Amino acid sequence: MRPQSRIIPLWKGDFRRFWLAQATSLTGEQIRELAVPLVAITVLGASAADLGLIGLAQWLPFLLLALPLGVLADRRRRRGLIVLSQWSRAALMLGVVVTALLGGLSLPLLLVLVTALGAFAVLYEVCYQSVVPSLVPTRALEGANSRLQATASGVEIGGPGIAGLLAQWLGAPITLLASTIGFAVSGIATTTIRTPEQAPDPPHRTDGTRGGFMSDLRDGITYVLRDGYLVANVGFSALYNPFSQWIVVLFTLHSIRELGLNAGQIGLVFSLGATGALAAAALTPALTRRFRAGHLLLACAVVECSVLCVIPLVDAAWGTPAIIAVLAGVWALNGAGTGVSSVLLVTIRQLRTPHGLLGRVNASMRTVTYGTISLGALAGGLAGEWLGTRAALGLGAGLCLVTIAWVALSPLARIRHINDLALP
Numbered sequence: 529m530r531p532q533s534r535i536i537p538l539w540k541g542d543f544r545r546f547w548l549a550q551a552t553s554l555t556g557e558q559i560r561e562l563a564v565p566l567v568a569i570t571v572l573g574a575s576a577a578d579l580g581l582i583g584l585a586q587w588l589p590f591l592l593l594a595l596p597l598g599v600l601a602d603r604r605r606r607r608g609l610i611v612l613s614q615w616s617r618a619a620l621m622l623g624v625v626v627t628a629l630l631g632g633l634s635l636p637l638l639l640v641l642v643t644a645l646g647a648f649a650v651l652y653e654v655c656y657q658s659v660v661p662s663l664v665p666t667r668a669l670e671g672a673n674s675r676l677q678a679t680a681s682g683v684e685i686g687g688p689g690i691a692g693l694l695a696q697w698l699g700a701p702i703t704l705l706a707s708t709i710g711f712a713v714s715g716i717a718t719t720t721i722r723t724p725e726q727a728p729d730p731p732h733r734t735d736g737t738r739g740g741f742m743s744d745l746r747d748g749i750t751y752v753l754r755d756g757y758l759v760a761n762v763g764f765s766a767l768y769n770p771f772s773q774w775i776v777v778l779f780t781l782h783s784i785r786e787l788g789l790n791a792g793q794i795g796l797v798f799s800l801g802a803t804g805a806l807a808a809a810a811l812t813p814a815l816t817r818r819f820r821a822g823h824l825l826l827a828c829a830v831v832e833c834s835v836l837c838v839i840p841l842v843d844a845a846w847g848t849p850a851i852i853a854v855l856a857g858v859w860a861l862n863g864a865g866t867g868v869s870s871v872l873l874v875t876i877r878q879l880r881t882p883h884g885l886l887g888r889v890n891a892s893m894r895t896v897t898y899g900t901i902s903l904g905a906l907a908g909g910l911a912g913e914w915l916g917t918r919a920a921l922g923l924g925a926g927l928c929l930v931t932i933a934w935v936a937l938s939p940l941a942r943i944r945h946i947n948d949l950a951l952p
Contacts, residue, residue: 580909692795
């Protein structure tokens with residue numbers, strides 16, 4: 529444990545460097561998220577089913593690799609693993625750009641590259657949130673997570689807009705160069721964190737004895753299953769994430785082919801919509817002081833799920849300005865709900881987990897919460913192919929409403945103050 533004199537304000541020093549690394553990484557990821565489907569649609573002529581396969585390739589590594597990489601994150605210095613993941617993603621994105629410009633890109637090759645990108649994204653995710661508690665004191669976790677979420681929301685405002693405009697002016701493949709730069713800068717910023725990272729102790733089982741790789745793997749799962757708040761936390765994301773991804777997979781294709789929007793206008797929709805997430809994330813500490821955390825989580829579930837039902841109702845006959853305004857409003861309300869709920873759910877996870885188990889617990893939860901996204905992406909793509917994008921969007925939005933019932937019936941809805949959940 530670091531001496532008290534080494535605990536520095538959130539806006540200075542190591543947390544500031546980590547904050548920069550997060551911001552540039554998310555910028556690269558936001559640009560990739562819009563540009564890769566645009567490359568598939570404009571360069572390869574992808575169908576709804578093809579986009580579903582790309583979504584499956586992107587998220588399947590979370591289902592397959594999160595648990596073993598979580599054990600690795602508890603056995604190795606996490607910041608070094610983050611640097612490895614960022615430089616690897618930068619190289620892979622550059623590979624997509626080069627093959628597309630040389631005319632060698634095909635759907636099978638894109639699926640391979642996207643799968644590899646997903647694998648290194650898993651490594652980043654299981655390490656990233658496990659690093660935060662080592663950089664800030666426990667009492668400041670909520671504030672730190674709020675700042676990180678606000679930054680993520682701010683990047684969501686600029687990232688899609690930049691990606692859309694670049695794709696409109698230079699083409700989708702060139703746009704991915706910006707994503708490459710974002711990942712590379714993030715890796716550099718992480719290496720500049722000055723506090724030496726303590727070598728992890730050999731992992732111990734929850735009963736205090738040392739175990740092997742498989743026992744360490746089981747310990748993360750067991751710990752989650754024994755904590756009602758963590759189980760409820762997993763359920764919230766595991767129900768919401770796949771159906772929201774179902775909608776995201778179809779949204780770009782539906783916007784281009786059914787609503788007549790171009791890449792720049794789609795980027796504008798996402799950018800305007802992200803303002804809701806930015807405002808909500810910045811206000812989360814104030815909201816948790818004024819309202820019960822459980823009530824906030826339930827309200828978030830209601831807003832972020834129900835507003836998605838508006839998307840399939842939007843019609844091309846409304847005209848482009850009205851379409852952009854309505855869709856931006858939908859994503860703004862959805863972002864506001866996810867912005868607040870993300871801060872609270874991440875803080876709950878960190879407060880309920882001992883530091884030595886954070887990597888494995890994060891990985892166990894990511895396996896379910898992110899792994900199910902791959903299934904939602906594939907199901908959404910297939911539904912769009914069979915039913916058409918409008919009907920498939922309506923079905924996905926309706927299924928997403930199940931999340932509200934889960935939160936209402938879970939221990940999450942009964943939480944008063946978030947810090948009451950901290951372990952002794």
